[in-house]
Amino acid sequence: MRLLFFAGSAREGSHNKKLARLGQMIAEANGIEAVFADLADYHMPIYHGDLEDAEGVPERAQAFKALLGEYDGVMIVTPEYNSGIPPLLKNTLDWVSRVGTKPDVFQTRVFAVSGTSPGYYGAMRALLQLRQVLTIGLGATVIPQQMALPNAMKAFAEDGSLVDESQQKRFADVVEALAVAARKFAA
Numbered sequence: 001m002r003l004l005f006f007a008g009s010a011r012e013g014s015h016n017k018k019l020a021r022l023g024q025m026i027a028e029a030n031g032i033e034a035v036f037a038d039l040a041d042y043h044m045p046i047y048h049g050d051l052e053d054a055e056g057v058p059e060r061a062q063a064f065k066a067l068l069g070e071y072d073g074v075m076i077v078t079p080e081y082n083s084g085i086p087p088l089l090k091n092t093l094d095w096v097s098r099v100g101t102k103p104d105v106f107q108t109r110v111f112a113v114s115g116t117s118p119g120y121y122g123a124m125r126a127l128l129q130l131r132q133v134l135t136i137g138l139g140a141t142v143i144p145q146q147m148a149l150p151n152a153m154k155a156f157a158e159d160g161s162l163v164d165e166s167q168q169k170r171f172a173d174v175v176e177a178l179a180v181a182a183r184k185f186a187a
């Protein structure tokens with residue numbers, strides 16, 4: 001059973017990348033094979049039907065779909081932009097949904113969502129939207145457990161863990177719940 005973690009931000013200093021990397025570290029510390037992927041390595045143009053007709057689906061979307069297909073469980077850690085999902089993440093999901101190869105990668109594994117923001121709600125509204133896109137839009141199974149981490153500027157210690165022990169424990173519980181669900185899903 002293997003887990004993939006990625007964030008809906010390509011920004012170098014992204015708080016959400018930090019949280020995704022922390023998820024990967026927690027999984028590995030618990031003996032689970034886990035990988036962090038950076039969307040900065042999968043740059044894609046904004047989806048445009050004419051572009052798709054003329055050039056097909058970008059190679060990076062095909063590569064990202066292939067990457068997703070290698071893991072039994074996927075955690076998406078998203079920022080919140082104007083109370084919703086950032087365009088980078090939606091665009092990535094949209095392009096991947098246009099890759100025609102079988103199997104469908106959304107319906108054949110299990111997902112978890114989490115997020116963080118400098119504000120009070122910790123990306124909560126983006127998480128609600130992301131759940132809608134994944135479940136209703138893409139037919140994915142998304143576990144109920146999630147982390148909406150507020151106050152991102154002060155939340156992380158030097159070593160990448162969360163300063164607040166109860167938050168660290170809660171996030172570890174989300175990672176564990178994803179691992180449990182992914183094992184069942186893969187069986």
Ligand SMILES: Cc1cc2nc3c(=O)[nH]c(=O)nc-3n(C[C@H](O)[C@H](O)[C@H](O)COP(=O)(O)O)c2cc1C
Pocket residue numbers: 009010011013014015016017079080081082083084116117118119120121122123
């Ligand atoms: C266009 C834009 C809209 C934003 N809207 C929100 C918002 O609705 N809620 C929120 O908590 N933060 C909002 N932010 C602040 C982001 O949470 C903050 O930039 C965060 O650090 C982005 O995630 P990252 O650190 O992973 O790149 C917004 C930022 C941008 C650029």
